[in-house]
Amino acid sequence: MNVDMPQPDLSSHGLSRREFLKGAAVAGGVLLAGGFGYRQLHNHLGRDFRPQRTRDYLESILPAEKPGNLPNFIIILLDDLGYGDLVSPAIAAPNFKRMASEGTRLSSFYASAAVCSPSRAGMLTGRYPVRTLITLPLHSTYDAMNVLLDVLGMYSYNVRGIPGDEALLPEVLQRRGYRTGLVGKWHLGGTPGHLPNDRGFDSFFGALWSNDDPPYALYRDRQVVVPAPANQDVLTHDFTQAALEFILASQDHPFFLYLAHAMPHTPIHASPEFRGRSQAGLYGDAVEELDWSLGLILDSLDQLDLSRNTLVLLSSDNGPWWQGSPGFARGRKLQWFEGSYRVPFIARWPGVIPAGMTSSVMSMNFDLFPTLLNLAGAPLPQDRIIDGKDLLPVLKGEAASLHDALFFYNTRTLVGVRQEQWKYYRRYITDNSAFWPLRQGPFLFDLGIDPNESYSLVESQPERASALAARLEAFDAEIKSNLRGWL
Template sequence: LKLSNPSAPKPNVIIIYCDDLGYGDLGCYGNRVIRTPNIDGLARDGMRFTDYYSCNAVCAPSRVGLLTGRYPFRTGIIGNPYPAENPLLRKIEREIAYQFTPMGSFDQHEDYVAAGISSKEITIAQALKIAGYNTAMVGKWHLGDYSREPQFNPLKHGFDQYLGVPHSNDMQPCPLFRNETQLEADIGTNQARLTGMYTREALAFIEKSKGNPFFLYFAHTFPHQPLYASERFAGKSKAGKFGDAVEEIDWSVGEITKKLRELNIEQNTIIFFASDNGPWYEGSPGVHRGRKGQSYEGGFRVPFIVKWPGHIRPGQVSSELAVNLDIFPTLLTLAGIEHPSDRVIDGKSIEGLLSGRETVSPHDIVYFYHYDQLEGVRFGKWKYLRRLNRYVWPVPLDAEYITSRMGKKALGDRWPLLYDLSLDPGENYNVIATYPDVAGKLEGMLAQWEKTAEKNPRGFLE
């Protein structure tokens, strides 16, 4: 990596990443129960996307895609790494996973998930440091249990400072770390303090870095289960514990934007707000079908808001395709950093969309993976699902329909599925019988993508 444009603007960068926040959980996305005035303010002052996707519908793969701009199967993190109880065993599993998991070589089982992010990957933090950025991470990492395997610590992957936990709050033990020092062996159920603690740390970093370009990756623990909120917010929302947690996150967003105004650096700071995937047990996917872990829209399509005063016109709503993989190349472009030439970067810069210089997405295709299994594709208004995994939820049509009088031949095949998202965003009507030619074209796209990916699944170039 090297600078390609030393005179690039180099804005301060803040990524606020929620955990299991659904498409329909914010006021600016139609929610009328949970109060989110500060997040809605980001949308009012910036650009809100309606067709933004995570690269995966579970936590860790989404995060490695965000930070590297690469599909998770390229990194080996195809599912959620669990706490490392046996480092030697995990090392063996990691090597197995890294060599053999691409494109379905192993079954979908957590034991074969890579234990953490490889040192070969380049993160946003590592890239921005080339342009002179101060970097910090606050919150949930979930790219390797650094409490047992220190090579996965955020400080080894481009961050100057860190306060947070190695994985999800339902995985025990869940230690609290500052940099490479363990502060607590297990946060246990003492989690109501987390959002406030994270926010204070973020504000201190912004204050300290005000004279230098900075990158803050603020990855909230909530609203992932189990749900907690501080005394100030507990029981105050009209949406139970989930709503309490989201309203406290909204407060945190307000504190961040207030600090930027106080320091007179708001105009030179770009804020990205998003969720890692769709909602889990609670939360709303909006009009969309499915939830976390599923390749229906509700698992992958999430809120995405970008604010940069003076550069992004306020109040815009974009229906263009975007993926969380795009944030990596977009930030490299803004910071004047040459994009890596030694590896495939799956994301595409959306700087033109944000600035208004371009009106059409650089994407025309989005792929849907569950672990390393390629399940579907979106092309324009069409969504094609080859089949779905067994990460099921009690939503319509997910169960096999069998009667005593009619056999499978009479009922038709369950797979594949074809939806016209322009008419049916809820994916309620399978129109494959009406448009078999469209389904054939999309299946061909999947086959071609698999063929290309299998030739070089890790995407490193000679």
């Protein structure tokens, strides 16, 4: 039997249906506006921006009295190159091996994040990326991923570019009288105030974003010179040529060149001359072309008689993604195990750094900031925590340790800590994609005998695990109480 249920008579209460809907719409609008307002206030307070501090610090740095005595610096950063790629039998890398034989290789060198933008932020500021508020890869306005991350509130306090109150390596070196140039990938912001020429680089040739982020155009300083879609087959060639031109034009001045290659990040490209050369597919072809590029850079320094006054540093922004070798290590890009953080590192400076040396002292890419500042005679900022330490004694074989502990994040979540050969992970989501909803751990690994993190010693070494867990929790609490690290 059908029974007609009585409908509420809005008019009997002096409220028409239209008035009811209008009132509901207004109430919804008020709630929406309130939520938006709360989010804006939350972001504003959480950012804790203090740009005047950095302006004061940079203004305090004076040009060098004798700039001719300053050493040159070149950082060559490869994109998603794995720890094991340079020693793979499937990839010919004579120039990488040449650089290692002429300098020092660090076998326990880590990126400061397991993904691109945060890792670059850490390297250029000398600080854990979480302090810089860059904890995710940045995306262009036109990328669907940017919209998704925005809607989900994933950006740390909605920061879309390296904050203006972070003092960047090129800004400091520029104040000391260095000619500063960026060739290749920036990936720290694409709006005015966050562009390379705004943040310490005298010259820029390259891309603002990753090569998988449309529209992928190439810029010379602030102007597009290769409209999207740029031909990525020739990126390594063109970036190498631009780097050589910068070195040639700057040879009579102290210079800082940051050569940030786009390869072998997905989508992988190589020039026609290198396609099919390696035994590791297109990925290997791209790496072999990067090896060719390195050879030209080193040859140029030798030919211009600059090698003995130029510190060349080579590394990767994080571990390999879909392709590439993490070597013996567990994990890949965007994870938190060794394979995602441990990256190749070679330093070459004839006459200063010993040739053919390997050091297992653990270090991180944010150590480059204080290292280069000290060599340039620039003081470190005293108003903020600088997590990096001067790496030169390690590179010269004069130091047996550098950091008491290093910490590892998954975006904004602190996951692990390493102290000496011991690596501890708190209970966290699994790295096994077949069981992605599950959590695993806590884990304790002895990297000295178990470098691929296969056997947890939590049960057999409970006191050590507890001590490292306490160390991790204490650092987590410190960060949460003073996120930006202001002093």
